[in-house]
Amino acid sequence: MSTTFQLDTxxxxxxxxxxxMKRLTVPxxxxxxANGETGEPLVMLTAYTARQAQLLxxxxxxxxxxxxxxxxxxxxxxxxxxTLDMMANHAAAVVRGSFHSVVVVDMPFGSYEQxxxxxxxxxxxxxxxxxxxxxxxxxxxQMAETVAFLNQRGIPVMGHVGLTxxxxxxxxxxxxxxxxxAEAKKIVGDARALDDAGVFAIVLEGVLEPIAIEATGxxxxxxxxxxxxxxCDGQVLVTEDMLGMFDRVPRFVKKYEDIAAVIEKTVAQxxxxxxxxxxxxxxxxxxxxx
Ligand code: KIV
Numbered sequence: 569m570s571t572t573f574q575l576d577t578x579x580x581x582x583x584x585x586x587x588x589m590k591r592l593t594v595p596x597x598x599x600x601x602a603n604g605e606t607g608e609p610l611v612m613l614t615a616y617t618a619r620q621a622q623l624l625x626x627x628x629x630x631x632x633x634x635x636x637x638x639x640x641x642x643x644x645x646x647x648x649x650x651t652l653d654m655m656a657n658h659a660a661a662v663v664r665g666s667f668h669s670v671v672v673v674d675m676p677f678g679s680y681e682q683x684x685x686x687x688x689x690x691x692x693x694x695x696x697x698x699x700x701x702x703x704x705x706x707x708x709x710q711m712a713e714t715v716a717f718l719n720q721r722g723i724p725v726m727g728h729v730g731l732t733x734x735x736x737x738x739x740x741x742x743x744x745x746x747x748x749x750a751e752a753k754k755i756v757g758d759a760r761a762l763d764d765a766g767v768f769a770i771v772l773e774g775v776l777e778p779i780a781i782e783a784t785g786x787x788x789x790x791x792x793x794x795x796x797x798x799x800c801d802g803q804v805l806v807t808e809d810m811l812g813m814f815d816r817v818p819r820f821v822k823k824y825e826d827i828a829a830v831i832e833k834t835v836a837q838x839x840x841x842x843x844x845x846x847x848x849x850x851x852x853x854x855x856x857x858x
């Protein structure tokens with residue numbers, strides 16, 4: 569699937585960046601950390617739509633088509649119901665809307681855990697349908713064999729350890745992980761196992777800061793923190809959370825804006841003008857010529 573296209577009609581809103589840029593690659597992301605050192609941290613945000621991707625692309629290194637779209641886009645209570653087709657469709661939109669960032673797509677719950685072969689089938693479907701460059705999957709040591717299997721067959725994998733939302737029914741909620749010594753040891757061990765298996769980066773989600781720092785020091789690939797530590801090799805947030813689309817967000821989210829308030833105010837004004845027949849005005853209507 570081509571990521572560059574021209575759609576030049578007077579009504580199209582789909583125009584991408586006029587001058588296609590050279591896209592970052594997975595090896596370039598991996599090489600960000602060399603000999604245990606990362607210069608400038610990697611910038612990753614979630615994206616689910618083409619227009620969102622267009623707005624984020626120039627500022628990011630990685631756009632993650634996260635299965636958090638379950639809650640953010642579809643109003644679902646967890647990520648469990650997400651399907652391969654939901655991920656493939658949103659990932660294709662994000663690829664079409666971006667030219668610079670590496671696009672990574674989440675493998676949904678149930679599409680990869682059974683065997684490396686199942687994971688390969690699901691991952692190839694996602695990459696073929698969307699044009700994304702890599703997949704992300706949740707889990708530590710138990711997924712190492714699958715990571716190596718995919719990697720050796722041309723599919724780059726980003727890992728995800730600590731708080732893994734697809735395991736909500738086992739974990740019993742979304743609380744930070746690593747409060748016991750055993751859990752802390754397991755998180756660092758999971759990160760190590762994924763690193764040895766060949767992931768190009770690892771998301772560390774919802775872990776106590778000392779564990780994030782220890783895991784970052786323990787692996788050769790970049791770590792990308794969310795509710796982790798500024799000492800990770802990069803950071804990710806759910807874009808709608810940091811823009812202020814939701815009232816309730818996890819503690820680790822910094823709300824950079826209050827977009828929900830902007831939308832409320834704007835829509836209230838529109839509704840008022842429609843009801844008062846003050847919209848549309850002659851500026852927004854067509855009149856016969858001559
Ligand atoms: O699904 C998602 O958005 C994620 C990020 C929060 C890392 O996995």
